[in-house]
Amino acid sequence: MADTATLDRRNVVERLLADRGDLLVVAGLGAPAWDCTAAGDHPLTFPLWGGMGAAAMIGRVLHARSLGGACSSSPVMERC
Numbered sequence: 001m002a003d004t005a006t007l008d009r010r011n012v013v014e015r016l017l018a019d020r021g022d023l024l025v026v027a028g029l030g031a032p033a034w035d036c037t038a039a040g041d042h043p044l045t046f047p048l049w050g051g052m053g054a055a056a057m058i059g060r061v062l063h064a065r066s067l068g069g070a071c072s073s074s075p076v077m078e079r080c
Helices: 009-018 031-038 055-066
Strands: 025-027 045-047
Touching (some): 025 031, 025 055
16 A cells, blocks of 8 residues: 555644735635634634635735725726
């Protein structure tokens, strides 16, 4: 039987976020939210409990706003 490598996802997330600086984390439902929360409380961690499908949209808006830009090319959402 061949040896197989395994990855402890929660440990990896904790190590990645240990020296995060000003990295913003928007975690979707399920494991990503639990992993980021288990890594410790941080003002730039946003686990989306009950926000199914919203992580990508919220992350995009927060990124655009951090750059001082528009959130969409749509005239309705020209600035948000």
